[in-house]
Amino acid sequence: MALMLCVASTTRLLPCRMRGVNFVIVKSPGDRVNGPGVWPNQLRWLDVSDRTCSFPGCGKNLYAKGFCKGHYQQTIDGRKLKPLRPKRNFQDVVFRNNEGNKHCVRCDEWLPEDYFGEKEGHADGLYMWCRRCQADDRKGLPITRRWELMELQEGGCQGCGFVFSIHGGKGNTYYIDHDHRCCPGNTGNCGNCIRGLLCGSCNKSDVLAS
Numbered sequence: 001m002a003l004m005l006c007v008a009s010t011t012r013l014l015p016c017r018m019r020g021v022n023f024v025i026v027k028s029p030g031d032r033v034n035g036p037g038v039w040p041n042q043l044r045w046l047d048v049s050d051r052t053c054s055f056p057g058c059g060k061n062l063y064a065k066g067f068c069k070g071h072y073q074q075t076i077d078g079r080k081l082k083p084l085r086p087k088r089n090f091q092d093v094v095f096r097n098n099e100g101n102k103h104c105v106r107c108d109e110w111l112p113e114d115y116f117g118e119k120e121g122h123a124d125g126l127y128m129w130c131r132r133c134q135a136d137d138r139k140g141l142p143i144t145r146r147w148e149l150m151e152l153q154e155g156g157c158q159g160c161g162f163v164f165s166i167h168g169g170k171g172n173t174y175y176i177d178h179d180h181r182c183c184p185g186n187t188g189n190c191g192n193c194i195r196g197l198l199c200g201s202c203n204k205s206d207v208l209a210s
Contacts, residue, residue: 055081082142085128093123102126106133106143115167132167139176140190149197158195159202175203 053060053068060068067075070084086105096102101110106129116126117134127134136146156163157174164174174197182193 055083057083060084090123093128104128104130104133106130106137107146109167111167130167132173136176140178141176141194145194146197149194153197157197157199157202159198159205162199162202164197164199174198175200177203 051062052058053062053071054066055068055071058068058071060070063069064072065075068084071081074081097110099110100113102113102116102124103110104116109130111130113126115130115132117131118125119127122128129137133143136143150164150166158177165172167173177195177198179193179195183190
């Protein structure tokens with residue numbers, strides 16, 4: 001089905017449907033935006049089926065300001081742009097593999113259910129991301145950066161070489177070290193000042209500070 005663009009001016013985008021055809025009304029802020037307020041002789045139609053979100057790798061239909069609806073909402077909320085979470089149906093959420101493990105949609109691993117935090121309102125009562133991925137996200141570590149650092153450090157601490165268990169318990173997993181001169185505190189970081197992954201002992205001694 002072709003996506004059409006209904007153009008009255010070039011300042012505002014509104015998704016609409018008419019006679020089974022998807023299109024977008026582009027109106028100026030001073031004009032009426034309801035269907036009855038748009039006269040046919042005010043509009044012209046363009047095929048914009050190749051117009052997609054400008055966020056790298058997104059591919060969703062254009063909504064406003066060069067973005068799809070999801071990424072446009074991120075800009076409205078003042079959030080850092082990031083890939084949208086894939087929509088999952090009920091069967092995807094409750095499905096378990098032969099070992100009874102749940103799929104983490106961020107790291108793409110099958111893990112025991114106790115590796116996931118509880119989430120009221122979800123079909124299975126658990127988060128879509130495992131605890132490790134949730135912690136990484138709060139600290140500003142993208143999954144691709146995690147894989148890159150784990151490969152670069154051969155799966156071990158950058159300070160002493162201790163081999164991590166990514167989803168292991170306290171004392172057996174990694175800590176994200178970043179430059180505190182860039183992002184003070186321990187609540188998170190910008191993602192650009194991450195220096196490496198450390199074990200608990202090296203993280204306390206701050207061996208990468210120099």
